[in-house]
Amino acid sequence: MPTHYEPLESPVKNALYSRDTNPVVNWFTRQENRFAPPGDPRFPFVLTTYRLTEHHTAGGMSRFLSHLAELQPELFAEMSPELATELKVKNGDYISIVSLRGAIESRALVSRRMRPMHLNGKTVHQIAMPFHFGTSGPVRGDATNDLVPISGEPNVTIMEAKALACNIVPGRLPRGPAFEEWIKKYVPQGGPPNLHPEQPPPGASPGPAAGGHSQHGKTDSR
Amino acid sequence: MTSNSPSEKRLEELREQAWKEGVVPGKGVDVAGGPIPRKAGYYGQPVVKPPVWTWQVPLYFFMGGIAGMSAVIASGAIIFHHVDLARGAMWLAAIAGAVLSPVLLIMDLGRPRLFLNMLRVFKHRSAMSMGAWILSAFGACAVPGLIALELHAHQVFPGTFGQLLRIAADTFIFASAIFGTLLATYTGVLLGATAIPAWFLHRTLLPIHFGTAGLGSAAALLELLGHRMAALNFLGYYAAAVESALLIWLSVDKHGVADRAIHEHGSGWLIRIGEILNGPLALVLRFFSFVPFAGLSFLIGALISRVGWIAVGKVSGSDPESVFAAERY
Amino acid sequence: MIGEGIQSTNQRKHSYVQDRVEVGFFTDPSVCIGCKACEVACKEWNEVPDDGFIWSGNSYDNTGHLGASTWRHVMFLEQDRQKGNQVTGPMGLPGDPQSEDPFRWVFLSDVCKHCEEAGCLEACPTGSIVRTEVGSVLVQNDVCNGCGYCVVSCPFGVIDRRPEPLHDAGGAFKCTFCYDRQKSGLVPACAKVCPTESIVFGRLDDLRALGAKRVQQLQQSGYSDAQLYDPTETSVRGIHAFFLILGEPEAYGLPPKPQIPTIYLKSAWTSAFATAIASIIVTLVAFAFFS
Numbered sequence: 001m002p003t004h005y006e007p008l009e010s011p012v013k014n015a016l017y018s019r020d021t022n023p024v025v026n027w028f029t030r031q032e033n034r035f036a037p038p039g040d041p042r043f044p045f046v047l048t049t050y051r052l053t054e055h056h057t058a059g060g061m062s063r064f065l066s067h068l069a070e071l072q073p074e075l076f077a078e079m080s081p082e083l084a085t086e087l088k089v090k091n092g093d094y095i096s097i098v099s100l101r102g103a104i105e106s107r108a109l110v111s112r113r114m115r116p117m118h119l120n121g122k123t124v125h126q127i128a129m130p131f132h133f134g135t136s137g138p139v140r141g142d143a144t145n146d147l148v149p150i151s152g153e154p155n156v157t158i159m160e161a162k163a164l165a166c167n168i169v170p171g172r173l174p175r176g177p178a179f180e181e182w183i184k185k186y187v188p189q190g191g192p193p194n195l196h197p198e199q200p201p202p203g204a205s206p207g208p209a210a211g212g213h214s215q216h217g218k219t220d221s222r
Numbered sequence: 223m224t225s226n227s228p229s230e231k232r233l234e235e236l237r238e239q240a241w242k243e244g245v246v247p248g249k250g251v252d253v254a255g256g257p258i259p260r261k262a263g264y265y266g267q268p269v270v271k272p273p274v275w276t277w278q279v280p281l282y283f284f285m286g287g288i289a290g291m292s293a294v295i296a297s298g299a300i301i302f303h304h305v306d307l308a309r310g311a312m313w314l315a316a317i318a319g320a321v322l323s324p325v326l327l328i329m330d331l332g333r334p335r336l337f338l339n340m341l342r343v344f345k346h347r348s349a350m351s352m353g354a355w356i357l358s359a360f361g362a363c364a365v366p367g368l369i370a371l372e373l374h375a376h377q378v379f380p381g382t383f384g385q386l387l388r389i390a391a392d393t394f395i396f397a398s399a400i401f402g403t404l405l406a407t408y409t410g411v412l413l414g415a416t417a418i419p420a421w422f423l424h425r426t427l428l429p430i431h432f433g434t435a436g437l438g439s440a441a442a443l444l445e446l447l448g449h450r451m452a453a454l455n456f457l458g459y460y461a462a463a464v465e466s467a468l469l470i471w472l473s474v475d476k477h478g479v480a481d482r483a484i485h486e487h488g489s490g491w492l493i494r495i496g497e498i499l500n501g502p503l504a505l506v507l508r509f510f511s512f513v514p515f516a517g518l519s520f521l522i523g524a525l526i527s528r529v530g531w532i533a534v535g536k537v538s539g540s541d542p543e544s545v546f547a548a549e550r551y
Numbered sequence: 552m553i554g555e556g557i558q559s560t561n562q563r564k565h566s567y568v569q570d571r572v573e574v575g576f577f578t579d580p581s582v583c584i585g586c587k588a589c590e591v592a593c594k595e596w597n598e599v600p601d602d603g604f605i606w607s608g609n610s611y612d613n614t615g616h617l618g619a620s621t622w623r624h625v626m627f628l629e630q631d632r633q634k635g636n637q638v639t640g641p642m643g644l645p646g647d648p649q650s651e652d653p654f655r656w657v658f659l660s661d662v663c664k665h666c667e668e669a670g671c672l673e674a675c676p677t678g679s680i681v682r683t684e685v686g687s688v689l690v691q692n693d694v695c696n697g698c699g700y701c702v703v704s705c706p707f708g709v710i711d712r713r714p715e716p717l718h719d720a721g722g723a724f725k726c727t728f729c730y731d732r733q734k735s736g737l738v739p740a741c742a743k744v745c746p747t748e749s750i751v752f753g754r755l756d757d758l759r760a761l762g763a764k765r766v767q768q769l770q771q772s773g774y775s776d777a778q779l780y781d782p783t784e785t786s787v788r789g790i791h792a793f794f795l796i797l798g799e800p801e802a803y804g805l806p807p808k809p810q811i812p813t814i815y816l817k818s819a820w821t822s823a824f825a826t827a828i829a830s831i832i833v834t835l836v837a838f839a840f841f842s
Binding site for chain 3: 262263264265267268269270271272273274275291294295297298299301302304330331332333334336337339340342343345347348349350351353354399403404406407408410411412414415416417418421422425426427428429430433434437451452453454455456457460535539542545546549
């Protein structure tokens with residue numbers, strides 16, 4: 001039977017069931033791999049990641065080919081005009097995107113192709129970023145996947161990289177030692193690694209159906 | 223939109239205004255290509271291309287004008303027996319027109335080593351092709367004319383051969399004068415017959431301006447080199463008077479958005495300052511007998527004006543709205 | 552046509568050059584998917600250098616404009632209008648007036664228009680720019696000396712002089728209509744790779760008929776602002792690479808009434824000759840009466 005579960009990081013709770021997330025998913029609970037609880041006000045925006053035609057396979061190959069690299073030379077985050085107005089961000093401004101795993105910076109591409117969502121009576125904004133950029137090549141950018149948590153889908157252990165919660169801070173990302181200070185303001189330090197109420201604690205086994213195909217049948221307890 | 227936040231309402235208002243009026247003044251969210259058309263055309267990209275020419279080109283216009291009209295003055299001087307003036311004018315014509323002008327043009331080429339390709343074809347529908355041939359013909363007449371004139375003046379070859387030399391000199395000099403008038407004026411056609419709105423909308427004014435500026439500059443330079451004559455003074459008055467009239471014409475003959483590069487942009491001031499220097503100011507200075515200053519003012523104005531016309535072309539060529547607006551003329 | 556496979560005019564071998572048939576491009580944005588394969592194929596085949604790695608913020612268009620190192624340019628327009636009969640507006644239910652939120656994303660692949668009366672061709676003083684057997688406008692790069700006069704003579708702003716330090720800098724470059732490919736019976740690179748046949752290559756007459764039919768088809772499907780962009784009634788007298796556009800030409804940076812600048816020659820030369828004659832007369836007067 002088809003069913004619906006919310007992504008592991010979601011701004012809302014599941015409208016169908018009392019349980020938000022898939023019960024047999026692997027969480028890989030670690031301090032560096034924390035998941036925000038549903039509706040966490042520190043990470044109010046939804047981030048989704050997608051591919052660009054110009055870097056279709058992966059940036060590691062296309063960024064080194066000048067004819068492809070010039071077509072999409074920088075990392076950008078698409079956002080709706082409504083969100084841009086709220087954040088006081090103009091098209092082309094630098095923004096820093098923070099999740100519980102880390103922070104990156106990109107340009108803002110303001111477009112009406114992005115629409116705010118209205119879920120359960122509240123407006124939820126979404127931004128979308130391609131994930132083709134990295135530290136090498138003629139065109140470089142921050143790696144979107146730095147924000148993504150590692151998880152394991154029950155059947156083939158693919159991680160959920162297309163839906164996560166984030167916060168957006170207008171302005172460039174500080175680098176070097178300044179980054180350590182800056183990140184403390186937006187990402188809670190310390191505390192247990194399993195912030196999400198449905199996330200098993202470190203060391204617990206993931207559940208009966210998660211054996212078999214998944215290689216790492218246990219959550220990592222380091 | 224079902225949301226009621228003030229920012230949503232404001233965005234709706236902006237969209238309505240953009241839809242109705244096509245433009246939204248003031249600051250706001252800059253949406254790429256979206257409902258708030260901040261820039262004309264396609265993201266404000268140029269519709270035509272601005273000229274790629276560098277400083278050598280306006281300097282060549284200036285030199286070419288002087289050279290061409292010097293040959294005209296030399297012809298007049300020859301007819302009325304002012305041999306010294308004729309020699310001075312032909313030196314100016316040869317150096318400016320046969321040496322400096324080609325060097326400047328070749329320097330501006332993207333591939334200078336292929337400069338001779340300019341003479342591969344003769345195309346009357348291309349002002350630049352005509353210009354290449356005019357310049358070549360001018361040089362081919364001015365240099366032998368000068369050599370023959372100098373040989374005759376220094377009486378190197380006495381007797382009949384000397385007289386033949388004089389006839390040859392006169393012929394070459396008159397021929398160079400014909401090509402010279404075209405050399406001084408074709409550059410106005412060169413700019414006028416393009417897709418740049420500020421240029422093609424003034425295609426009648428430009429040849430008159432460049433030609434007259436050339437005539438006045440040649441007279442002024444000859445005066446500064448020591449040839450003080452009533453005839454040159456008259457030419458100085460004439461050129462400054464025509465330039466003053468052109469300044470008035472340019473100021474009243476506006477085409478709105480289509481030539482706003484001239485009338486609203488800073489580079490238009492270069493043209494106006496140039497025209498003031500070689501128009502009213504030169505007239506006034508000459509009237510009060512400050513002839514060298516009048517000449518200098520004219521020369522500086524003529525050069526600044528050329529620079530201004532190229533600068534205005536770059537601005538106009540980069541402005542999509544001026545191209546759309548110019549279509550109705 | 553799409554669906555014809557290798558029998559399509561975009562794929563099959565031809566002998567247009569030998570037969571001296573006029574060819575053209577018909578570009579239809581209603582089926583373009585904005586993949587930019589045409590841009591990349593053109594650059595790969597013609598070994599065109601990159602045009603700078605500059606993010607523009609103009610939707611997905613980081614190319615900007617046609618130029619010496621961009622011979623195919625895909626435009627991305629985000630407009631507050633519907634595409635045909637599509638209803639957009641995710642906020643409410645269909646039919647709910649509050650939810651009407653028309654929006655469309657239009658892609659169009661721009662290229663050199665290969666004008667019937669070409670400004671660049673008339674302006675070129677070296678005879679580098681010529682008309683080929685298939686009616687296209689070709690720059691012979693071994694002849695061009697980079698004078699730059701074609702750059703200001705194109706009413707569409709297509710051709711440009713390539714700046715240093717790019718490869719083969721100094722000359723003027725633009726789309727060649729893949730003349731080298733056509734001589735061997737092949738199809739231009741952009742048309743060959745276009746996955747939706749938004750770019751259609753073929754005999755110009757056939758394409759004009761196809762374009763007219765397509766406009767009618769689109770109008771009947773609710774694309775009320777579909778029109779052909781082929782300025783046959785101006786001094787350009789039509790373009791061999793013509794377009795179907797949705798909306799008005801200005802939105803695409805296309806001049807609605809382009810003119811070939813040679814129409815300005817008559818008044819300009821008249822003025823020049825008048826000045827020339829006046830200069831001679833006034834000089835003679837000066838010497839006659841003021842010596």
